[in-house]
Amino acid sequence: MILKEGDFVLLVDGEKRYLKRLTRDFSLSVKDKQVKFQDVLGQEVGKVIKGFCLLLPTLEDIILLGFKRKTQIVYPKDSFYIAFKLNLSKEKRLLEFGVGSGASTAVFSQLAGEVWAYEIREDFYKLAKSNWEKFNLCQNVKLQNMDFLTAQLEEGFFDAAFIDVKDPLPYMDKVWKVLKPGAPMGSILPTTNQVSDLLRAIEGSFCDIEVLEISHRYYKINPERLRPQDTMVAHTGYILFARKRI
Amino acid sequence: MILKEGDFVLLVDGEKRYLKRLTRDFSLSVKDKQVKFQDVLGQEVGKVIKGFCLLLPTLEDIILLGFKRKTQIVYPKDSFYIAFKLNLSKEKRLLEFGVGSGASTAVFSQLAGEVWAYEIREDFYKLAKSNWEKFNLCQNVKLQNMDFLTAQLEEGFFDAAFIDVKDPLPYMDKVWKVLKPGAPMGSILPTTNQVSDLLRAIEGSFCDIEVLEISHRYYKINPERLRPQDTMVAHTGYILFARKRI
Amino acid sequence: MILKEGDFVLLVDGEKRYLKRLTRDFSLSVKDKQVKFQDVLGQEVGKVIKGFCLLLPTLEDIILLGFKRKTQIVYPKDSFYIAFKLNLSKEKRLLEFGVGSGASTAVFSQLAGEVWAYEIREDFYKLAKSNWEKFNLCQNVKLQNMDFLTAQLEEGFFDAAFIDVKDPLPYMDKVWKVLKPGAPMGSILPTTNQVSDLLRAIEGSFCDIEVLEISHRYYKINPERLRPQDTMVAHTGYILFARKRI
């Protein structure tokens, strides 16, 4: 593929990675290396130009480097697992609230048939919309700027649910109602207190409950001196899964 | 959904989970609990019958509890992440070899448009086929019982590649050729020696190289006594990602 | 050193380890290997006899393989760190309760000048005594079969404290009193709820508070196939440290 004006390009220099749009004023300077619009335009993806390997961004690159965020996002390490764990597929309709910057929705919408998404805050609603439009994502997502509690929805309407709000407790009755019997729901919770609270709230109404943490440990890529990076992300959130019991 | 004869059912009793086919001779006894065909037939999913919550198996359940295996499989904790990291989507064609029990293929085929899969051993080839057919998976997978090295393939044919063989080194030249420029490849490797070897082999021909480990830590789900499980999986494999450089 | 009757011997066969007393009826059979009293008696430590490397047990070996236990012990991975973190040395007097099987006391008493230990249950008191006597440990420990709450102690008597009871809260006022100003205390707590409770209880009366978990990940020792063991201990307890504030 040949890079043309307007494309998003991932420029990789060793372990450093930059996501940029190829506009006429594009320019990237890192230490003694510099690359400009004319250097990159018309080049084939995969080429190394002035020390930067030119690539197309993956979904992970877009979320981590391209999305604007005003809140803690659901990181790909978590959302990639959650998407499959919710058993999403083209025949499935997912409920999601709150949407925040839209990072997790961008992942779930790849696997699900459709996503009904609710975001109560207008600034987040606009941010998510703008992130998705910029990268041409989430065409199968119906995003509404409202509280999920006020949405008019049939019972048993959704095949799965994902909840990412500070306090999920007031929502759990309604989540239970709009899910199909046996359908999975997931939530990400930063603190152990929230996990205890949600476990208490779903006791009896959900079964097959799991709580886990996901850790990624990255390595330095020197084959003669293989070893983990010095530091790592220690925590993003606890992930809770359960299924609607009737 | 109403459970009928022939359905696969996931029966959940607290933290114990059983995947069974609902045949006339179905019966599950766990300690003092017993459930039989007539108890489950015609019940709605999500119900608790004789102490077991009746659910439909997710893809993860199928892989972990339903697939037969003759080898170490690629675990969902790894393959769920790899699927997205390879940037699979409906427009993408994935290369995969070796297939083993077919666990990772079943994941990748959910996201990819098509998967071209190669398995050199006939027993594994048959096992994967049988696992997929049993659970109605992998219709977009073209599986061949042959060495990938002997396959006739155009240059730049694949959008992504996943390699799970003991020694990937003899294959890397061909992997490079059949990938599109900039396309991602991934591999899972049990030992640090293999990681060093593969890092050496791809130096110069691939860029954007990452090596990582994924850990899942599960918790006991008592809200008043929240704490991790006593033991956890410490290692399945090191995951290596890279992209074709031209 | 020459092994004689009555000695404790650690017999190592690859990754399998056995701690035995060299009595006349000593005999160890593992698969096709067997070793008896006469084989080991008079042998030098470090020798390999009939496939077993003969060693003297370390303190860790004694705790893990030699101590009888009726409760969860404080594991060496935790107690070795705690001992130094409490800043024990020959001039320091440590308070410890409850003692349980005496595993942590056996570690702390190596570094501390003296340990005043309290165990409310008579069966644990006897067990700890018996474990220590068997291996000739803890001569500088004054163990009492009583509730620490009922002990008559001066204010500011101890240089450090270690607490390992189900509910430390009723004890914290007295712990504060008997510690010297600025002195460290530590506790090990299985659940997050207990950690939250203890954090609340010491707010204002202790400073320099830390909470951590310690993980050990072991590797298979094949140099050509270096990789972690398949499973690991995921949790023993959360460790809390703080210092008396006045």
Next chain:
Amino acid sequence: MILKEGDFVLLVDGEKRYLKRLTRDFSLSVKDKQVKFQDVLGQEVGKVIKGFCLLLPTLEDIILLGFKRKTQIVYPKDSFYIAFKLNLSKEKRLLEFGVGSGASTAVFSQLAGEVWAYEIREDFYKLAKSNWEKFNLCQNVKLQNMDFLTAQLEEGFFDAAFIDVKDPLPYMDKVWKVLKPGAPMGSILPTTNQVSDLLRAIEGSFCDIEVLEISHRYYKINPERLRPQDTMVAHTGYILFARKRI
């Protein structure tokens, strides 16, 4: 204890910790807080003065905050475990090389009867000496500015050995000779390649071999929002233990 001129003081402000010497020009400013010599002089340890809790530094504080370093040190999380694992006690003589900044020696010397330490580089030798003298540590350490290989030592002279040099291989024959039969040795190695190399080198001459990594995960100490810190140390080194086989 009353703080007097010349004392080392640990000043703790929430999770921030500062190790300072109480000299006439002492002054610490953190954001809007400031504390000076006259504020601290004569105060009792444990008091909170102008927002800082005044404490005496522990050995861990001294190593992490007080020692000057020109190299990667052996961190307390590792050395505290190693000290006990080498089964050090007052009757034991430890061999250690290279010494680096002297951080691990300061730990081992607390448990061991005596430590014979070798450091080939003069700048490190002087640095270790100066770190120890400043904090009045390591009186039972005999440090020599020489290569351990050139030291004149009897066979079977040491009860334990700790090796922290880039390439331990040339030293292993001599380490074996100067250890007592069955005596433990430990080493810390940053890379997997070094672990493989050392495992190969000791095969047949050492037994009871273990390789492990130690991780500490710290928590935020808010009892209502208990959760791990965002980041953690992912790697310091692989620790290898073995015992002399004869």
